[in-house]
Amino acid sequence: MADKEISLPAKLINGAVAGVVGVSCVFPIDLVKTRLQNQESKDGQKMYKNMRDCFVKTFRKEGFRGMYKGAGVNLVLITPEKAIKLTANDYFRFYLRSDKGHLPLYREMLAGGGAGLCQMIVTSPMEMLKITLQDAGRIRGLSAAPSRAFSAVAMAATPQRMSALRIAYDLFRTKGLSGVYRGAGATLLRDIPFSMIYFPLFAHLNHLGKSEGSPTSPFYWSFSSGCLAGCISSVMVNPMDVVKTRIQVLKRAQGEQTYNGVVDCARKIWVAEGPSAFMKGAWCRVLVIAPLFGIAQMVYYFGVGEYVLGIERQYY
Numbered sequence: 001m002a003d004k005e006i007s008l009p010a011k012l013i014n015g016a017v018a019g020v021v022g023v024s025c026v027f028p029i030d031l032v033k034t035r036l037q038n039q040e041s042k043d044g045q046k047m048y049k050n051m052r053d054c055f056v057k058t059f060r061k062e063g064f065r066g067m068y069k070g071a072g073v074n075l076v077l078i079t080p081e082k083a084i085k086l087t088a089n090d091y092f093r094f095y096l097r098s099d100k101g102h103l104p105l106y107r108e109m110l111a112g113g114g115a116g117l118c119q120m121i122v123t124s125p126m127e128m129l130k131i132t133l134q135d136a137g138r139i140r141g142l143s144a145a146p147s148r149a150f151s152a153v154a155m156a157a158t159p160q161r162m163s164a165l166r167i168a169y170d171l172f173r174t175k176g177l178s179g180v181y182r183g184a185g186a187t188l189l190r191d192i193p194f195s196m197i198y199f200p201l202f203a204h205l206n207h208l209g210k211s212e213g214s215p216t217s218p219f220y221w222s223f224s225s226g227c228l229a230g231c232i233s234s235v236m237v238n239p240m241d242v243v244k245t246r247i248q249v250l251k252r253a254q255g256e257q258t259y260n261g262v263v264d265c266a267r268k269i270w271v272a273e274g275p276s277a278f279m280k281g282a283w284c285r286v287l288v289i290a291p292l293f294g295i296a297q298m299v300y301y302f303g304v305g306e307y308v309l310g311i312e313r314q315y316y
Contacts, residue, residue, distance in 0.1 A: 011083075011086065015082045019083065023292065032054045033281040040272075055067075089115035093203075105200060109200055111199065130164075133164060186244035197233040222297045226298065233289070234288075238281070257272065
């Protein structure tokens with residue numbers, strides 16, 4: 001490994017491009033995950049039976065554009081979010097190396113945890129706005145038929161226009177920064193463990209694909225390593241993702257639980273829905289996170305930033 005100083009502008013460009021490409025590919029699955037995690041059983045019935053049922057009902061009612069509800073704010077904020085996350089991990093890995101260039105596992109985990117901490121400044125408000133917009137269709141369906149089966153008529157209720165900018169403005173005006181950063185604690189409890197697991201696991205898996213004399217693995221190996229590491233990491237932190245999703249929803253349907261913090265939310269979910277509720281949307285999350293990070297790592301390792309700036313590609 002060369003002892004050159006890390007190029008932050010190049011890494012930020014790489015992370016930004018990686019985030020936009022990845023999110024554009026998997027956003028509809030993320031919307032389905034959010035709605036499955038938020039739904040509660042009403043009178044023994046659920047609006048969505050499973051992932052396929054949620055996808056079909058959402059597409060029939062809201063069309064192609066509905067599958068990308070909340071994508072605007074996600075695409076705008078995913079640029080700094082992924083740029084911060086991927087760049088911070090590289091930055092910490094670079095400066096946590098020993099004099100001989102060795103990086104012990106505990107320092108890899110520390111670097112990943114630091115990246116998860118740094119990204120929260122963007123991730124928390126982005127997730128809150130995205131989840132609110134994604135879940136709006138489910139809430140409208142419940143409000144249209146509060147005590148009946150979820151009929152086609154109820155699902156076809158006229159949507160009320162919402163925008164991320166309006167939501168953010170109203171929150172900041174009425175509650176200040178604490179409103180915009182609703183669920184920040186739960187976000188940290190999800191993202192720091194995720195990054196502590198994901199980044200070291202990806203680094204070791206990706207290292208296995210290096211051929212002798214090559215500074216990095218082929219792009220397809222980086223993609224596969226990102227997918228596998230993302231899959232394992234996402235499943236392990238899914239319980240906290242469910243808690244975070246429930247807390248960050250601004251509007252709940254009539255009769256649904258409200259939550260006052262992480263502990264209160266976790267306790268109510270356990271009592272009302274049982275331990276299995278903490279794995280709601282796990283398969284959807286795997287289908288989101290695995291390709292998202294696979295694509296992100298593949299694009300990141302293409303070195304778009306280094307190419308744009310005309311410098312040598314850097315690997316850490």
